[in-house]
Amino acid sequence: AFKRKKQQRGPPSPPVSSSETAKQALKIHDLHCCSRPSLAGPRELSYNYLDIVFSPYDDYWKELRRMCVQELFSAKRVHLIQPIKDEEVKKLIDTVKESASQGSPVNLSEKFLALNVSVICKAAFGLSFQGTVLNNDSFDKLIREAFLFLGSFSASDFFPNGGWIIDRLTGLQGRREKSVRDLDAFYEQMFDLHKHENKDGVEDFVDLLLRLEKGETNVLLGAISTSAITMTWAMAELMRNPRAMKKVQSEIRNQMGNKSVITLDDIEQLHYLKMVIKETWRLHTPAPLLVPREVMSEFEINGYMIQPKTLLYVNAWAIGRDPETWKDPEMFLPERFMDNNIDAKGQNFELLPFGSGRRICPGMYMGTTMVEFGLANMLFQFDWKLPEGMKVEDMDMEESPGLTVGMKNDLLLVPVKY
Numbered sequence: 001a002f003k004r005k006k007q008q009r010g011p012p013s014p015p016v017s018s019s020e021t022a023k024q025a026l027k028i029h030d031l032h033c034c035s036r037p038s039l040a041g042p043r044e045l046s047y048n049y050l051d052i053v054f055s056p057y058d059d060y061w062k063e064l065r066r067m068c069v070q071e072l073f074s075a076k077r078v079h080l081i082q083p084i085k086d087e088e089v090k091k092l093i094d095t096v097k098e099s100a101s102q103g104s105p106v107n108l109s110e111k112f113l114a115l116n117v118s119v120i121c122k123a124a125f126g127l128s129f130q131g132t133v134l135n136n137d138s139f140d141k142l143i144r145e146a147f148l149f150l151g152s153f154s155a156s157d158f159f160p161n162g163g164w165i166i167d168r169l170t171g172l173q174g175r176r177e178k179s180v181r182d183l184d185a186f187y188e189q190m191f192d193l194h195k196h197e198n199k200d201g202v203e204d205f206v207d208l209l210l211r212l213e214k215g216e217t218n219v220l221l222g223a224i225s226t227s228a229i230t231m232t233w234a235m236a237e238l239m240r241n242p243r244a245m246k247k248v249q250s251e252i253r254n255q256m257g258n259k260s261v262i263t264l265d266d267i268e269q270l271h272y273l274k275m276v277i278k279e280t281w282r283l284h285t286p287a288p289l290l291v292p293r294e295v296m297s298e299f300e301i302n303g304y305m306i307q308p309k310t311l312l313y314v315n316a317w318a319i320g321r322d323p324e325t326w327k328d329p330e331m332f333l334p335e336r337f338m339d340n341n342i343d344a345k346g347q348n349f350e351l352l353p354f355g356s357g358r359r360i361c362p363g364m365y366m367g368t369t370m371v372e373f374g375l376a377n378m379l380f381q382f383d384w385k386l387p388e389g390m391k392v393e394d395m396d397m398e399e400s401p402g403l404t405v406g407m408k409n410d411l412l413l414v415p416v417k418y
């Protein structure tokens with residue numbers, strides 16, 4: 001919704017939850033985008049984190065974005081890190097095989113997060129967490145907390161002048177500051193480890209980032225949780241929809257024939273898998289309100305004048321479930337993407353998992369390939385069952401609160417080796 005500036009008079013603001021309104025808002029907004037005021041507070045604490053995700057759209061950020069898109073997240077770079085993905089997915093398959101041989105459940109929420117942590121951190125820092133102080137458990141906690149506290153609504157968003165007092169009293173401000181401090185400490189450690197790592201002259205993300213005036217590594221936060229969240233929701237929806245599960249597994253297994261290692265070329269042929277992922281994004285878009293924007297000069301939308309300082313939230317979650325756009329919006333039906341060209345790249349405003357406009361996710365290609373590759377392997381190598389005594393109706397599809405929205409409770413499934 002549009003949040004109107006304090007003391008402003010006039011008609012109520014229009015809800016931005018239809019794809020048409022979002023299209024207008026995001027297009028106009030491109031000229032005026034900025035940041036979220038409540039997060040400007042702890043900014044001095046974090047030269048790493050808040051600057052990058054929520055900074056005004058200044059020249060520095062433009063340069064960083066340009067570099068991200070051209071160098072870090074380009075198709076070329078995504079192909080360069082494919083060996084890292086191969087290795088980490090193989091490790092994941094091996095641990096899941098162990099559970100399969102014992103018939104015990106696997107915590108897929110954890111496994112997918114760990115997979116993404118390992119791939120992104122190896123790609124970014126040229127090293128693995130395993131055996132360091134930054135093991136997956138503490139990183140998992142750090143990420144979850146960061147998204148919970150930084151994404152939660154705060155009084156200072158609604159009352160820019162005095163809201164911070166409420167945030168102090170409720171403890172939200174303190175928890176946010178702690179979260180930001182922990183992230184800074186984490187990045188410090190990563191930079192230290194990076195300095196001491198022998199990387200055989202291969203340039204990684206941090207080398208590239210260090211070429212800028214200061215190191216920005218927060219891209220990692222966005223990268224890691226969103227891909228893992230998508231993979232977990234996709235598996236949960238497939239478990240609830242055995243027909244779609246069977247169809248996607250047949251597609252992958254037919255494509256693979258006698259081969260055992262999935263390549264990027266194989267992935268390109270998996271059209272139904274791509275539809276399954278789009279349908280997952282439609283129902284469970286990982287960042288439901290996108291990155292909040294602040295309007296910097298007046299503009300009109302649907303006959304409403306939107307004032308400077310207005311905070312703009314685009315409800316991509318509601319757009320994905322809008323009955324005006326989608327038939328049977330609550331149903332998981334990957335086939336709905338068969339007869340149309342709707343993609344998730346920010347041009348079709350019915351489906352905005354990566355946002356749109358100038359702040360569109362620069363890691364879109366990397367995120368998509370990570371999700372496709374991870375899921376294809378898990379679905380190719382294993383069949384999946386619910387834990388003993390559990391029925392499909394018992395599956396808990398509740399969402400967790402925060403900037404990104406995953407499953408509230410971890411997804412546990414029993415693998416059966418194919």
Ligand code: HEM
Pocket residue numbers: 052053054065073218219220222223224226227230286287290291292352353354355356357358359360361362363364366367368371
């Ligand atoms: C399935 C995977 C992913 C999803 C669904 C996703 C989604 C999003 C969304 C919705 C936004 C906000 C866009 C807007 O408000 O218009 C965003 C921003 C961002 N994403 Fe992603 N993302 C994913 C993966 C990644 C990856 C792999 C990276 C980096 C390697 C990344 C880096 C970023 C960055 C740096 C921003 C901030 C852009 C800005 O503020 O200008 N994301 N992402």
